[in-house]
Amino acid sequence: MKQKSLLEEETICAIATAPGRSAIAVLRLSGKRALPIADAVFRGRKPLAVVKSHTVHLGEIVDPAGQQVLDEVLVILMKAPHSYTGEDVVEIQSHGNPTLLQKILALLIAQGARLAEPGEFTRRAFLSGRMDLTQAEAVMEVISSQNSSHSQWALGQLKGRLSSKITTLRDALISIIAQVEASIDFSEDEVPLCGPQALFVRVEGLSSELDDMLADYEKGRQVRDGLSVAIVGRPNVGKSSLLNLLLQEDRAIVSPFPGTTRDVLEETIHLEGMLVRFVDTAGYRSTENPVEQEGILRGLKAQNEADLSLLVLDGSEALSEEDLRLAKRFRETNKIVVLNKADLPQKLNPSSITEQFSGKCSLELSTLTGLGLYRLREEMATFLIRTPEKEPPLIALLRHKNALQAAKSALRRASNAIREELSPEFTAIDLREALDALGEITGETTLDEILDQIFGEFCIGK
Ligand SMILES: Nc1nc2c(ncn2[C@@H]2O[C@H](COP(=O)(O)OP(=O)(O)OP(=O)(O)O)[C@@H](O)[C@H]2O)c(=O)[nH]1
Ligand SMILES: [Mg+2]
Numbered sequence: 066m067k068q069k070s071l072l073e074e075e076t077i078c079a080i081a082t083a084p085g086r087s088a089i090a091v092l093r094l095s096g097k098r099a100l101p102i103a104d105a106v107f108r109g110r111k112p113l114a115v116v117k118s119h120t121v122h123l124g125e126i127v128d129p130a131g132q133q134v135l136d137e138v139l140v141i142l143m144k145a146p147h148s149y150t151g152e153d154v155v156e157i158q159s160h161g162n163p164t165l166l167q168k169i170l171a172l173l174i175a176q177g178a179r180l181a182e183p184g185e186f187t188r189r190a191f192l193s194g195r196m197d198l199t200q201a202e203a204v205m206e207v208i209s210s211q212n213s214s215h216s217q218w219a220l221g222q223l224k225g226r227l228s229s230k231i232t233t234l235r236d237a238l239i240s241i242i243a244q245v246e247a248s249i250d251f252s253e254d255e256v257p258l259c260g261p262q263a264l265f266v267r268v269e270g271l272s273s274e275l276d277d278m279l280a281d282y283e284k285g286r287q288v289r290d291g292l293s294v295a296i297v298g299r300p301n302v303g304k305s306s307l308l309n310l311l312l313q314e315d316r317a318i319v320s321p322f323p324g325t326t327r328d329v330l331e332e333t334i335h336l337e338g339m340l341v342r343f344v345d346t347a348g349y350r351s352t353e354n355p356v357e358q359e360g361i362l363r364g365l366k367a368q369n370e371a372d373l374s375l376l377v378l379d380g381s382e383a384l385s386e387e388d389l390r391l392a393k394r395f396r397e398t399n400k401i402v403v404l405n406k407a408d409l410p411q412k413l414n415p416s417s418i419t420e421q422f423s424g425k426c427s428l429e430l431s432t433l434t435g436l437g438l439y440r441l442r443e444e445m446a447t448f449l450i451r452t453p454e455k456e457p458p459l460i461a462l463l464r465h466k467n468a469l470q471a472a473k474s475a476l477r478r479a480s481n482a483i484r485e486e487l488s489p490e491f492t493a494i495d496l497r498e499a500l501d502a503l504g505e506i507t508g509e510t511t512l513d514e515i516l517d518q519i520f521g522e523f524c525i526g527k
Contacts, residue, residue, distance in 0.1 A: 074096075074097070074377070075179050076094060076095065076096030076097060076098040076099050076102055076177065076178045077094070077095055077096055077178060077179055077180070077181035077182075077185055077186070077189075078092065078093065078094045078095075078102075078170060078173045078174065078178040078179070078180065078181060079092070079093055079170075079180060079181040079185075079186070079525050079526035080092050080093075080166050080170060080525075080526055081093045081156075081210070081526035081527065082161065082526070084163065085160030085161075085440075086161055086162060086163065088160070088161055088423075089158050089159070089160065089161055090159055090160070090161035090162075090166055091156055091157065091158055091159075091164065091203035092156070092157040092159065092169055092170060092173070092180055092491060093154065093155070093156050093157075093181075093186065093384065093526060094154065094155040094156075094157075094173060095148070095149075095150045095152050095153070095154045095155075095186055095189060096152050096153065096178070097152065097153065097154065097180075097361050098177060098178070098293075098332030099153040099154060099155045099178075100113050100114050100142075100144075100153055100155065100157075101114065101176075102173055102177055102178050103140065103155040103157070103173075105176045106126055106128070106129060106169070106172045106173065106176060107122075107124050107125070107138070107140055107157070107422060108124050108125045108126075108127050108129060109122040109123065109125075109140065110122070110123075110124070113140065113142055113155065116142060117142075118142060118143060118144035118147065118229055119141075119142070119143055119147070119439070120141075120142055121139055121140070121141050121142075121392075122139065122140045122141075122526075123137070123138075123139055123144070124137075124138060124140060125137055126138050126157070126159065126169055126172070128153075128168075129172075135165060135168055135169060135172075136159045136160055136165055136169070136422060137160075138157050138158055138159045139156070139157075139158040140155060140156070140157050141156040141158070141310075142154075142155055143156075146193070146195075147197040149186060150186050150189040150190050150195065151189065151190060151194065151195045152189060152193065153191030157169065160495075163508065168221070180525075181525055182520075182521075182522065182524065182525070183520065183521055183522070183524060183525050183527075184201075184205075184519070184520030184522070184524075184527060185520065185522045185525075186195070186526070186527055187201045187204050187205075187520065187523060187527055188516065188520045191508060191516075192489025195203075197225075197228045197352070197507040197508050197509075198506065198508025198511060198516075198519070199222055199223060199225075199227045199228050199506060199507055199508075200222065200223050200224075200228060200371055200467070201230070201508070201519070201520070202222070202462065202519060203219050203222035203223035204223065204523075204527060205222075205522065205523055205527070206218075206219035206222065206223075206289070207219040207220060207223060208524070208527065211291065211340055212291060212339065212340045214288050214457070215288055215289055217457060218285070218288050218289070218457045218458070218461060221346065221457060224393040225464070226459065227459055227460065227506070230278070230459055231485075231503055231506050231507050232276060232507070233505055234271060234275075234503055235500060235503050235504065235507075236273060237267075237271055238496060238500050238503065239500065241264065241267050241268060241496060242493060242496045242497060242500065244259055244264065245264065245489050245492050245493045245496060246489075246493055248489045249489050249493065250489060257319075260303055261484075261486060263482060264483050264492075265480060265483045268476055268479050268480050268483065268496075269480060270415075271476060272473060272476045272477065272480065272527075275364075275469050275472060275473045276473070276474070278459050278469055279460070279466065279469050279470065279473070281459055281460060282458070282460050282461070282466045284458040285457075285458035285459070285460050285461025285462075286461055287372065288457065288458060288461055289461040289462075291339070291340045291341065291342055292340070292341045292342070292372045292373070292374075292449050293337060293341070293343075293344060293367075293371045293372055293373065293376070294341055294342070294343050294371055294373045294375060294445065294449075294474070295344045295346060295364070295367045295368040295370075295371035295372065295373075295374045295375070296308055296343060296346060296374075296375045296377060297346050297349060297364060297367075297368050297374055297375070297376055297377065297391065298346050298348065298349065298350050298376055298377035298378060298388070298391065299349050299350055299385060299387040299388055299391065300323030300324050300325075300347075300348025300349075300350055301321070301322075301323040301325075301348060302348070302377045302378060302379040302405055302406075303319075303325060303377060303379065303405040303406060304326065304345055304346065304348065304377050304433050305317035305319045305325065305345050306319050306405075306432035306433075307325050307403065307430070307432050308330065308332065308343055308345040308375060309432070310330050310432045310435065310438060310476070311334060311343055311438075311442075312334060312343075316330070316332055317330050317345050323348060323350070324347070324348060324352070324354075324357055324395030325348075326345060326346065326347050326348065326360070327341075327347055327356055327357060327360040328347070328360055328363065329344055329345065329346055329347075329360075329363045329364060329367050329382060330344070330345040331343070331344050331345075332345075336442060336445060336446055336449070337446040337450060339381055339446075339449060339450065340349060341445075341449065343369045344371065346360075346361075346363070346364025346365075346367055346368070347361050347363070347364045349361055349364065349365075349387055349390075349391045350387050351387075359405040359527065365394065368394070368395075371399070372399065372449060373399050373400070373401065373445065373448055373449060374395060374399060374400045374401075375400070375402075375403050375441075375445075376391065376392060376395065376400050376401070376402045376403065376422065377403045377405050378402060378403065378404050378405065378413060378418070379404075379405060379406050380404035380405060380406050380407055380409070380411045380412065380413045380429060381406045381409035381410060381411060381412060382412055383412050383413075384413065388428055392422045395422075395485075399448075400422075401426055401428070401444055401445065401448070402415075402418055402419065402422050402426070402427040402428075402442070403428060403430050403437075403441065404418065404427060404428065404429045404430065405430050405431065405432060405438060406432075406433075407429040407430055407431040407436055408433050408434050408436065411429075412456040415428060415429060426444055427504070428440055428441060428444065439462075444520070464506075464515075464519075465506050468502050468503065468505045468506045469502075469506070470505050471498075471499075471502040471505075472499040472500075472502035473499075475495045475498035475499035475502060476496075476499045477495070477497070478495040478498075479492050479495035479496050479499065482495060486526065
């Protein structure tokens with residue numbers, strides 16, 4: 066990605082709507098020459114150069130070379146600085162035909178516009194100060210969100226929930242730094258300074274605010290990534306059959322041969338309005354086969370990361386060594402034991418199994434007849450639906466978590482320096498490091514490579 070100054074010289078264009086046929090599609094132009102470029106191909110009642118900002122105009126797209134009319138369009142004009150990018154922006158609403166769109170795009174490029182890179186419109190919005198980095202990231206989150214709590218969270222971030230929190234923290238930190246730096250340059254007789262004890266309390270106060278935000282990360286991650294349920298158990302108990310039953314489709318291979326599933330298989334379904342990712346895993350057993358061993362390891366990893374696990378047993382058989390060994394690997398509370406094959410004569414009893422396996426509950430199921438499915442769905446929903454938080458979590462992105470942790474370590478070093486009564490220069494260095502780490506979240510101190518990475522994940526046209 067080029068430097069800011071060069072970037073701003075160029076006018077960019079892109080198709081902003083999804084590929085394929087649609088009733089209407091949108092092409093976007095942004096930059097210093099957006100108006101003249103659009104005027105060269107647009108024939109309306111008046112040239113765009115003379116109309117007011119934030120107005121809509123009906124007209125035609127005409128190839129300036131042969132004067133051929135390509136389409137009837139609506140053009141929306143948003144002049145700098147009151148536009149998404151902060152630059153002059155023209156949006157062309159044409160008919161949603163891919164060939165036609167490519168032709169209009171080619172006309173804009175022939176007039177001097179350049180095809181935008183992924184996320185370049187939003188990057189310009191960030192560079193011109195229309196939004197900070199957390200808000201730019203939120204744009205992508207709004208587009209990619211798959212459930213209502215994720216989109217609500219993303220919208221909050223877009224409106225600046227996280228930015229304003231980080232700004233408050235940075236302001237508090239700047240005021241502490243000012244105190245420390247004043248104590249380097251002046252004596253207490255010259256300016257009123259707060260003593261080391263008061264300084265220590267202020268740094269610790271900030272540090273505990275960072276702790277609160279970090280504690281929210283796991284909740285935030287769940288809001289963003291959705292919930293996951295791992296289906297685990299020894300071979301042949303019916304895990305893949307259960308996945309197929311939940312999905313109501315023949316997704317995973319089912320066979321009477323133990324060791325059929327070798328890799329993790331993931332599919333998402335709606336459960337009481339929540340999106341839940343179900344992960345079918347390889348049957349757990351001792352094996353010399355390296356492929357199967359790898360599959361089992363992946364299954365255990367999925368189980369560790371899952372919000373809930375379904376430990377599947379074969380109710381028609383006595384408990385085996387493998388059932389018992391696997392049960393030991395579980396955290397106490399996050400499993401439901403499923404006694405499958407309830408259509409066959411039973412050897413296991415649900416209530417004694419719940420006790421023995423310290424699970425949340427045990428229930429009988431037959432993937433063959435569907436018996437017990439309704440209750441299983443109910444139990445999973447009760448487990449997974451938590452009372453909605455009054456305040457959605459502030460952080461959900463790993464990048465934010467890492468920066469907060471870096472800020473926190475720097476604050477810890479600053480606290481130690483104050484407690485040990487080291488020279489204030491040391492405290493000032495640590496506090497400045499914390500300030501930079503917080504600035505990375507909002508984009509004040511973010512390296513170009515990181516910006517490239519963030520905006521590179523956007524779609525073209527956004
Ligand atoms: N009678 C009966 N048979 C079942 C039931 N569920 C699964 N089976 C049978 O049990 C066998 C194993 O089923 P799978 O779903 O492949 O078992 P799995 O746990 O995924 O096995 P691996 O992938 O080898 O770990 C198949 O022959 C299924 O038809 C059930 O509820 N009742
Ligand atoms: Mg299987």
